[in-house]
Amino acid sequence: MTASKSAVEAAGAMPAAPASSPQVRTVRVWDLFVRLFHWSLVGLFAIAFMTGDEIEWLHIRVGYAIAALIALRILWGFVGSRHARFSDFVHSPGDTATYLRQAAQRKAPRYLGHNPAGGAMVVALLVMIGGIAATGFAMTTDAFWGSQWVEDLHEGLVYATLGLIILHVMGVIFSGLEHGENLVKAMITGRKRAP
Template identity: 50%
Template sequence: MNATVSSRRNMVKVWSPYVRLFHWALVLSVTVAWLSSGLIVKVHELAGYSAIALVASRLLAGMVGSRYTRFAQFVRGPRAVTSYLGDIAAHREKRYLGHNPAGAAMVLALLVTICGIALTGWLQTTDAFWGVGWLQTLHQLLGNTVLLMVGLHLAGVLLASLRHHENLVRSMVTGKKRAPEPGDAT
């Protein structure tokens, strides 16, 4: 009983309600868009417009949102990302309270890819690009790419959860993570 109370006391709020709502709403939008692709055009389009609206809100929140929401807090350059990936391979990566450098790179890559999907999807509704084969192919390629990226994202979440003894999925539901310990990056 005391261990439970103690562990709850050592939790800190990291993910704001906005970040958690954004995350799960984007998961839902991308899932619905993928499942309705080629079947229910209006549902597919609505899911796509929802996804791009969510991404636009995330870009704004990345500039003016709470601490762990801001891009300035977690976006790192390519050298930091590759160094972190090397640390993962060597089993010496630091635990990050917010996004780790690899996770941050994935966030940016997902946002850019979803923008590409939305743009190519929207262009197909215009007179200039209606029925253009290469654009349809690119839209499908980006859609499949985002699925691969989601798989990599989930693998990274699982790996970090196991390595750092922390349920990262639960933290995206509750907003809380274990308090920083010596050696952790905040």
């Protein structure tokens, strides 16, 4: 075994195995909180986007719920289950770039938890959605009520986040196809094919 291969396996990556074997064994990867967080955030972000200027009272309440979810997810990133922790999926920029090069060549290792690109996306989305919540809250305060630059920043963050969401979905599809795995189902059931 080479040093780089053992380092990859230590980081939670593993070679892809066929998903069509008759008795595929699965393991629990995503805990209940991570799954509830993920799908709640999807739904709440969609509601917030659709209600924007139309139903302000609902938009504001949903914004507070999103802010609470983000705060809880950040906390869970330190105290949650193994694959929910930042220490499991936050990688250096160099490791992430290497993973992306490997993925482009369809030679990326399979990770049981988030791969380096997925981990970078989780962090980026937490930061962006946290920024949306912060600027949304700022617009309700006396200091920034009616402030055009805060409103423009809020809106810009929303559209930048939509771009990240599109990249995230594309990454999930690409990685799922590369490794023969239904990653959407895994985020529903919490289970993935065992190494």
